Amino acid sequence: MPFMLKIQWDIKSGREADFKANQEKLCQVMLDDHPGVICYHVDYPSDSMSQWVEIYANDKAFVAHLDNEKGKQPLGAVIDACDKITCQCWGNPDDASKEILKGFGATYHQMGQNAFVLNPQADKDSPI
Numbered sequence: 001m002p003f004m005l006k007i008q009w010d011i012k013s014g015r016e017a018d019f020k021a022n023q024e025k026l027c028q029v030m031l032d033d034h035p036g037v038i039c040y041h042v043d044y045p046s047d048s049m050s051q052w053v054e055i056y057a058n059d060k061a062f063v064a065h066l067d068n069e070k071g072k073q074p075l076g077a078v079i080d081a082c083d084k085i086t087c088q089c090w091g092n093p094d095d096a097s098k099e100i101l102k103g104f105g106a107t108y109h110q111m112g113q114n115a116f117v118l119n120p121q122a123d124k125d126s127p128i
Contacts, residue, residue, distance in 0.1 A: 001093075002058065003090060010048065015082075018081050020044075038057055057118060087104035
């Protein structure tokens with residue numbers, strides 16, 4: 001079952017460049033190794049804050065993404081560069097994913113019936 005995370009990273013003063021460099025490494029890991037990561041959107045509303053939207057096709061994709069050896073160092077550096085992490089989850093991750101999400105202080109939110117679906121015919125190379 002797919003699920004979505006909205007994560008806000010409050011970055012420590014003086015660690016902004018370190019955070020951004022490691023965030024870029026994480027995005028590259030996702031592009032290279034994780035077709036089950038449907039969306040990995042990063043925004044910087046201010047120098048001291050980054051907001052991410054991550055959509056996972058299923059729990060296996062989420063676990064594989066966090067278990068990837070290439071991503072462990074940059075993720076650790078991103079976490080270390082933050083004063084606070086706020087993680088919101090929509091969908092219904094399984095118990096293994098929820099255990100991982102505990103480390104991010106995840107909160108779970110309800111949505112409308114059939115309000116979160118992935119298009120089974122989605123094609124990242126589609127011209128239309």
